Amino acid sequence: DAKTTQPNSMESNEEEPVHLPCNHSTISGTDYIHWYRQLPSQGPEYVIHGLTSNVNNRMASLAIAEDRKSSTLILHRATLRDAAVYYCILRAYSNSGYALNFGKGTSLLVTP
Amino acid sequence: DTAVSQTPKYLVTQMGNDKSIKCEQNLGHDTMYWYKQDSKKFLKIMFSYNNKELIINETVPNRFSPKSPDKAHLNLHINSLELGDSAVYFCASSLISGGPNEQFFGPGTRLTVL
Numbered sequence: 001d002a003k004t005t006q007p008n009s010m011e012s013n014e015e016e017p018v019h020l021p022c023n024h025s026t027i028s029g030t031d032y033i034h035w036y037r038q039l040p041s042q043g044p045e046y047v048i049h050g051l052t053s054n055v056n057n058r059m060a061s062l063a064i065a066e067d068r069k070s071s072t073l074i075l076h077r078a079t080l081r082d083a084a085v086y087y088c089i090l091r092a093y094s095n096s097g098y099a100l101n102f103g104k105g106t107s108l109l110v111t112p
Numbered sequence: 113d114t115a116v117s118q119t120p121k122y123l124v125t126q127m128g129n130d131k132s133i134k135c136e137q138n139l140g141h142d143t144m145y146w147y148k149q150d151s152k153k154f155l156k157i158m159f160s161y162n163n164k165e166l167i168i169n170e171t172v173p174n175r176f177s178p179k180s181p182d183k184a185h186l187n188l189h190i191n192s193l194e195l196g197d198s199a200v201y202f203c204a205s206s207l208i209s210g211g212p213n214e215q216f217f218g219p220g221t222r223l224t225v226l
Binding site: 032034036041042043044045046049051085091093094096097098099100101102103104 | 143145147154157204209213214215216219220
């Protein structure tokens, strides 16, 4: 799976939008872009995933660059509960095992 | 109702002991996983089972032996525990073995080997 690069940390004010970037310049055509987050002392939690088109769900939006070499996770209104480590993960489609390779992620701090 | 549960939550033991961690999912998923998160917070896949059959076995010492009595349970047995086994172990499940699909993680088991 291709490598991803994320900032080590970001800070946001509560109730403001947050844009978490992820670079993946060596992404292949079959790689899906996944985002998971891990709140303190909890297991990772799925946020969103996409392939080529932008995606929205109740938690967040995923904006994927046209060349797919980067993507941005958008939290529309950050809350204190969104403080977590956010992981951008690439994984090619597989029909026999879909293990995720977590990198260092971005630690998001949300201040009131 | 907890979707993916693990027991125990904390496990403190001496070097050389044998211990087990249990995982259960009530989501009706076919696929289950074990991940290890070390002190530097990197999460790495260890094993994956699909319908009780091992499908992923990463480079893990053979002191680690997963067992899946049925597709709702995936247990991890560790023999001859070493200091380096200290970590947080997460169980996860997904609907199918292929992807992309959402993985649901348990709360983790913090293993401390003294």
